[in-house]
Amino acid sequence: MKNWWKDSSLKVKLQEPLKAHTSFKIGGPAQFFANPLVTGHLQDLILSAKKSKVPVFTIGAGSNILISDRGIRGLVIKFDSPFFCRFSLEEERIWAGCGLGLAQVMFKAKENGLSGIEFLAGIPGTLGGAAVMNAGAWGKSIGDFIEVVEVMDSKGQIKILHKTDLEFKYRSSSLSKYFVLSVCLKLRKNRKERIQENIGKFLENRLKDQDLSLPNAGCVFKNPEGSSAGRLIDMCGLKGRRIGGARVSLKHANFILNENNARADDILQLMNLAKREVRNKFNIKLEPEIKIWK
Numbered sequence: 001m002k003n004w005w006k007d008s009s010l011k012v013k014l015q016e017p018l019k020a021h022t023s024f025k026i027g028g029p030a031q032f033f034a035n036p037l038v039t040g041h042l043q044d045l046i047l048s049a050k051k052s053k054v055p056v057f058t059i060g061a062g063s064n065i066l067i068s069d070r071g072i073r074g075l076v077i078k079f080d081s082p083f084f085c086r087f088s089l090e091e092e093r094i095w096a097g098c099g100l101g102l103a104q105v106m107f108k109a110k111e112n113g114l115s116g117i118e119f120l121a122g123i124p125g126t127l128g129g130a131a132v133m134n135a136g137a138w139g140k141s142i143g144d145f146i147e148v149v150e151v152m153d154s155k156g157q158i159k160i161l162h163k164t165d166l167e168f169k170y171r172s173s174s175l176s177k178y179f180v181l182s183v184c185l186k187l188r189k190n191r192k193e194r195i196q197e198n199i200g201k202f203l204e205n206r207l208k209d210q211d212l213s214l215p216n217a218g219c220v221f222k223n224p225e226g227s228s229a230g231r232l233i234d235m236c237g238l239k240g241r242r243i244g245g246a247r248v249s250l251k252h253a254n255f256i257l258n259e260n261n262a263r264a265d266d267i268l269q270l271m272n273l274a275k276r277e278v279r280n281k282f283n284i285k286l287e288p289e290i291k292i293w294k
């Protein structure tokens with residue numbers, strides 16, 4: 001396995017601390033870490049890693065991932081080079097790279113008088129991460145606006161997937177088996193001022209509801225059908241509960257905060273406690289929304 005990347009045209013970093021790449025600010029080192037510059041680099045990396053049986057992971061803004069303090073054995077790929085953050089426009093459609101932040105996608109859409117995705121305001125992910133997770137809020141999800149996705153598969157082949165090839169569910173999608181490279185969103189014309197107003201309203205509501213005081217990864221559990229995970233956890237009296245350096249938010253019980261150098265295990269223990277209490281009290285099984293890399 002040693003030096004498996006030497007065939008590749010790209011520099012690979014060793015022992016990159018992943019806590020610097022997650023919104024939880026938790027995570028041990030990645031054995032290998034790379035930021036491909038262009039599609040060809042990505043292909044080289046995937047094929048070289050595959051040949052040496054090195055597992056490959058993808059990280060976006062790391063705003064929905066909990067990573068073990070022991071770190072990750074394998075290669076972690078981050079798409080933050082300019083090539084993977086590009087943006088172009090074609091009438092009511094935008095094409096953007098997977099690494100572009102949702103805030104930038106929304107800003108550029110607004111500047112070009114294109115509306116529809118303002119509900120994403122305040123979600124701190126990349127476009128790639130949002131597409132894979134089918135990120136959403138206020139009853140809308142990004143999948144509803146996705147028309148085409150350019151992906152690479154595990155054999156290094158590029159594919160163009162159209163809406164009919166894709167499946168989007170609540171906080172998941174059929175894209176999770178690919179490397180998402182770029183996404184085409186179909187929006188509609190609107191006045192810039194109106195779009196800005198929408199963004200402002202969504203941000204205001206989010207600030208009322210969410211706890212942004214300390215590092216976190218948003219809602220840790222999916223909402224069970226017809227219910228709210230936050231409300232169920234709250235009704236179990238768990239707001240404010242601490243384990244190690246982690247605490248259940250006092251404002252939103254589905255948020256777990258990294259209050260004081262929390263370990264991944266502190267977060268997991270609080271999640272297990274919430275799961276157990278909710279199952280005992282309501283006979284409801286909570287499913288994690290965040291991705292857990294052990």
Ligand SMILES: Cc1cc2nc3c(=O)[nH]c(=O)nc-3n(C[C@H](O)[C@H](O)[C@H](O)COP(=O)(O)OP(=O)(O)OC[C@H]3O[C@@H](n4cnc5c(N)ncnc54)[C@H](O)[C@@H]3O)c2cc1C
Binds near residue numbers: 023058219
């Ligand atoms: C304060 C806060 C509020 C939040 N509010 C919301 C909300 O309202 N609604 C919501 O849906 N989410 C919310 N989230 C969660 C998170 O921001 C979203 O899920 C976001 O879309 C994840 O994007 P990311 O780039 O951070 O992905 P990451 O967390 O880095 O990755 C998430 C998953 O996507 C995969 N992935 C990432 N990029 C790619 C790629 N290019 N190709 C293939 N796989 C990829 C990763 O491997 C991982 O499995 C919130 C998070 C925080 C911290």
